[in-house]
Amino acid sequence: MPRTIVTPGELITSERKKLGSNVHMHEGRIYSTCIGLVEEGTDFINVIPLEGRYRPMIDDLVVGIVTSERFGGYGTDINSYYPAYISRKEVDESLRPGSIISAKIAKVNEINEVELMNVRVFYGGEIISVSPVKVPRIMGRNNSMLDLLKQGTNANILIGKNGRIWAKGGNTKLLEKAIAKIEREAHMENLTNKIADFLRAENKGAGAPISAANGKIPVEQTKHADSRSMEMSEGRDI
Amino acid sequence: MSKKKEVLEYVDKEGKRTDGRKADELRAIKIEAGVLPRADGSAYLEWGQNKVLAAVYGPREVIPKHHANPYKAIVRYAYRMASFSVPERKNPRPGRRELEISKVSGEALEKAIFLERFPNTAIDVFVEVLDSNAGTRIAALTAASVALADAGIPMRDMVSGVAIGKISGNLVLDLNKHEEDAPDAVDMPLAVLPNSEEIVLLQMDGLLKRSDWEKAFELGMTGCKKVYELQKSALKKKYEIANGDEQK
Numbered sequence: 001m002p003r004t005i006v007t008p009g010e011l012i013t014s015e016r017k018k019l020g021s022n023v024h025m026h027e028g029r030i031y032s033t034c035i036g037l038v039e040e041g042t043d044f045i046n047v048i049p050l051e052g053r054y055r056p057m058i059d060d061l062v063v064g065i066v067t068s069e070r071f072g073g074y075g076t077d078i079n080s081y082y083p084a085y086i087s088r089k090e091v092d093e094s095l096r097p098g099s100i101i102s103a104k105i106a107k108v109n110e111i112n113e114v115e116l117m118n119v120r121v122f123y124g125g126e127i128i129s130v131s132p133v134k135v136p137r138i139m140g141r142n143n144s145m146l147d148l149l150k151q152g153t154n155a156n157i158l159i160g161k162n163g164r165i166w167a168k169g170g171n172t173k174l175l176e177k178a179i180a181k182i183e184r185e186a187h188m189e190n191l192t193n194k195i196a197d198f199l200r201a202e203n204k205g206a207g208a209p210i211s212a213a214n215g216k217i218p219v220e221q222t223k224h225a226d227s228r229s230m231e232m233s234e235g236r237d238i
Numbered sequence: 239m240s241k242k243k244e245v246l247e248y249v250d251k252e253g254k255r256t257d258g259r260k261a262d263e264l265r266a267i268k269i270e271a272g273v274l275p276r277a278d279g280s281a282y283l284e285w286g287q288n289k290v291l292a293a294v295y296g297p298r299e300v301i302p303k304h305h306a307n308p309y310k311a312i313v314r315y316a317y318r319m320a321s322f323s324v325p326e327r328k329n330p331r332p333g334r335r336e337l338e339i340s341k342v343s344g345e346a347l348e349k350a351i352f353l354e355r356f357p358n359t360a361i362d363v364f365v366e367v368l369d370s371n372a373g374t375r376i377a378a379l380t381a382a383s384v385a386l387a388d389a390g391i392p393m394r395d396m397v398s399g400v401a402i403g404k405i406s407g408n409l410v411l412d413l414n415k416h417e418e419d420a421p422d423a424v425d426m427p428l429a430v431l432p433n434s435e436e437i438v439l440l441q442m443d444g445l446l447k448r449s450d451w452e453k454a455f456e457l458g459m460t461g462c463k464k465v466y467e468l469q470k471s472a473l474k475k476k477y478e479i480a481n482g483d484e485q486k
Binding site: 005007008009010011022024026031033034035049050051052053081082110111112133187 | 279296386392470
């Protein structure tokens with residue numbers, strides 16, 4: 001059954017239920033607070049958002065771009081409300097503004113200021129930006145969608161919860177297309193099968209062999225991607 | 239000079255207005271959500287001859303930093319009229335009128351947003367009036383509300399508005415420029431949160447009797463609900479289009 005779309009302030013139910021995310025109660029009735037899909041259980045109610053920004057949560061894996069050097073650490077753009085902080089102790093090599101990193105969120109305080117840990121630096125590759133609320137769809141249940149994308153495009157993929165996807169090698173053009181398709185159709189059913197068909201058709205059309213687990217496609221060097229990721233960081237220094 | 243004074247008739251015997259509308263009829267409204275790819279949320283609205291473009295950015299860092307409030311987000315609403323939006327070229331510099339409208343409309347939106355969830359941040363709303371024909375502040379606010387929802391900012395409710403007026407003794411909904419320029423026109427913009435019926439913006443130009451005011455308010459509330467339905471369907475339509483693509 002297709003889920004119903006609700007808008008902010010729209011009445012979802014007058015029954016008493018546990019409040020999930022993106023709902024609020026007013027005079028005993030439950031309303032949505034954002035545009036999204038209703039997820040209703042016997043005793044709870046939830047709205048899965050279709051739009052929105054990334055809200056940092058502890059233990060999330062994020063992909064960030066270093067924007068500035070600060071006293072004892074670095075300021076990093078993680079697509080949240082303000083730059084996150086990396087202590088110099090957390091990184092083995094020195095970072096520069098423009099460096100691409102992935103990290104785990106170590107701390108979030110009351111006003112959403114973030115400290116990062118487990119920092120890993122990336123060289124090369126591409127960053128694909130998506131809407132953070134659609135990241136669960138791009139990963140899929142038990143990473144089913146992610147496995148499909150990895151298999152279909154032969155790329156190394158790392159998905160940050162903040163809506164940045166780092167990819168290197170394989171068919172990144174196709175990956176971009178597939179991710180755009182997922183984003184556009186995130187509110188629809190049976191998406192994994194659709195994407196599987198899409199990848200199969202695209203791979204056949206390009207004359208590339210359908211990548212089995214051991215299918216070998218020459219890894220493209222994405223020099224162009226490097227320059228693009230540098231571009232993204234320019235002009236963001238504060 | 240004994241020239242006979244011309245009497246203008248704004249509502250004829252059949253209850254029709256000069257543009258053919260009934261007293262409680264809105265002008266044609268068209269809303270489209272998500273028109274600007276680089277904004278977090280956006281909307282384009284046509285309300286009769288009014289054309290309005292709204293963009294929302296944020297919640298994001300406040301610059302300058304001393305404007306930030308550590309308890310809640312601040313809303314920065316900018317209502318601007320393009321210099322070509324009126325018959326005679328308008329000075330593009332924001333004047334007294336634009337600053338006032340920006341202030342009251344921003345405060346109206348604040349009532350709808352859960353500001354306390356985003357401490358130390360700013361939500362920027364930019365509304366540009368591209369073409370105007372009376373009722374632009376309400377058109378701008380209606381578009382801004384759709385843009386906020388499109389940005390995924392958590393809200394208690396949408397903000398819907400309409401203007402009510404009185405011309406030559408007749409209460410009418412949603413005045414156009416011709417009606418607003420009537421010598422005895424009273425113009426009352428109203429914006430509400432349609433589910434709780436809370437008033438978030440109410441201004442009045444002219445005078446109304448108490449009994450008239452009550453009737454006018456009722457007329458306005460029904461008008462706001464009609465606008466609210468259009469806002470809702472505009473937001474949902476964005477996702478229906480993607481569905482339609484799939485069927486092809």
